[in-house]
Structure formats: C-alpha cells, structure tokens
Amino acid sequence: MALLEAAQSVLDREGLAAVTVRAVAREADVAPMGVYNRFGSKEGLLLALAVRALEDLWRAVSVDRSLDAEERFRRGCLAYRQFALAHPQRYALVFGGGGPLAQTGSEASVYGHAVFEVLIELVEGLLGRESLKRFASSAEAAQMVWTAIHGAVHLELGGIGQVSGSHDIYERLIDLLIRGLR
Template sequence: MATRHGDIRPTELHSRERLLQAALTVLLEQGVAGLTVRGLAEAAGSSAIGVYTRFGGRTGVLDALFERTFELLRDELSKLPPPSGDPLADLLAFGAAYRAFALESPARYAFMFERAVPGYEPDKDLRFQARCASYDLLARRVRPAVPPGTAARGAYLVWTTMHGLISLELTHRARTPPPGWFLQPGDGSYDRIFRDGITAILAGLRA
C-alpha cells in the first residue's frame, strides 16, 4: 500500500496492523472522539512515538482506517449473489447489505461518509479506492435496470436515495420521534420505507 505518507516497509506491517486494529476498535466502541494519537497508542499497548513511526501521525492513521473500513464494506457486498436478472430484487439485496453495514456501526458509517473528524480529508487515492469498493458495485447493478445512456445518472440517484434514507434512519434511531411522525419506531417501519424508496426511484428512472 502507498498513500500520501509513502510506502510501507514489510518489517512494519505487523505492528502497523496491530495499531490499525486498535483504531478500528476505538472507532466502534468510542466513536471518532477516541481517535487521538494517545488514545490509539493506549488501545494498542504502544506509544505515541510508535503511532508516529508507523503512520506519520494522526492523519496517517485516519487514512489507513478509512481504507480499512471500505475494505470491510466491500467484503460484505462481495458476499451478495451474482445479479439474478431481476433489477429491483438485485438493487434491494444490495441496499439491504449496505444498510445492514451502516446499522452495525453508525460511528463507522459516519467516519466513512460524513465529515465526522473535523479537519480530516481522506487521501484522494483512497477516495477513489472507496468509490470502487462501493459505488461502482452499485452502478453495475443499476446499469441493466435503466434506459441506455442513463446509467451514470441513475446510479447516482439510486445511491443518494439509499444513502439519504440510511443517514436519516440513523439520526431518527438516535432520537425520540417528534409528535405526529409518520414512521413508528421499530425495524419494520424502517425496512418498509427503505424498500419503498428504492422501488420508487427505480420505477421513476425506468418510466
């Protein structure tokens, strides 16, 4: 792996991996607030100097963590069966896996897709890899479901619908519903609205 922080020597891979696993654990258990050099060093049983030596500082850790989280998402999406020929069923299956990944750890999802860490901007090459690990996989499933020449636009509209529904779901799950809110708390309500959203956007794109 090579990023803006340079190549990684093979002799450093083991200790680097230990620190990276600690960073992932901190993210899952403490959220982005725990992603400090001192906090990561303590979680890994290392020292702040060790973090700087292996990652070049906090930004290097965050870049490595950004890459790892999208690898985990890609691994989950790769478990999906091949497209069945039913575009709606294929997109709903993709969406369900994507949503399950988000619900498993809202803090991880926020780190991946929102500016959850003030001042941190992922390395541009890692952002390209992240797109390949998620968005491009979705685009392949959208292409046969929309009219010729509209695949790029269609993929973006499906992704923003899916991503928006998930982000709002995470927000509402963390709060008490406002008076008169049409969605009742519970998995069933969120399942239905998510399926309805994807179904509606695909129907519109195909019309």
C-alpha cells in the same frame, strides 16, 4: 494490523472524536511513537481506517452476480443500509463532511469510487438500453440512487425520521427506485 484493529475498536466503541494517537496506542499497548511510525499522523491513521471501512462496504454491496438484476440491486441496497447500521461510527468516518473520502485523489477516494462502481453496475443491470437513454449516464442514475439510499440511512442513523418502521420504509424506497429506473 494490530494498531489498525486497536484504532477500529476505539472508533467503534467511543466514536471518531475519541480516535487519538494516545487512545490507539493505549488500546494496542504500545508507545504513541509506534502509531506515528506506522501511520505518520492522526490523519494517516484516520485515512487507513476509512480505507478499511470502504473495503468492508465494497465487500458488503458486491452481491452475488448469479442473481437476477432486480434481486442484486435490492440486496446491494439492503447491504448498504445494513453496513451503516452495524457500523455507524465507520459510516460516519467515511461519509462525514470533510472526511478522507472528500479528499480527491486520496487512497480513500479511490476505494470510495470502487464502491460507487458497484452501484453503477447494479443500476446498469436494471436499466435496459431504452431506460438508460433517460439519463445522461449510468453514473448519473447511480448518483440519484445513492442520494436516496444515503439520505434514508442518514435519517435513520440520526433518529430523525418522521414516521416509524425504518426497515419497511427503506424496502419501499428500494421498490420505488426499481420502478423509477425501469
């Protein structure tokens, strides 16, 4: 656990490129062999970091089930953005191209699917039986939602939005998604 904490500290402070076996060993005050013994390789270390980030994201988007469907959806989408803004390096590790999430069958992809299942549940809460008929599946509708919110977050993190007021724009995007799903 101390090695994973050390790796996460390096990631959060210095970014993905700085996460090396030596840097993590130095942060944890252990020999580099200790990192290899625990994770096998740098790739194993990054996989463990990605799994941890996805677990945290899952907890963030798993909102209170006692709320009405629209409020649950809204809070889940807002939590997704909040996670990304609070932990941009973890978000980049998970959703960056070629990362652990892209490796089909990896432990990270299993946790990534669990996060997506929460989104499916949030979307299903909004969709009545009639609305669901407009989509091939609730997973398809959830993929559309994820594409929109991920795109908005990605633009914001990259500082490449074309207008100011990212939070207000994101809130209005959620309103648009709710109307579109219903």
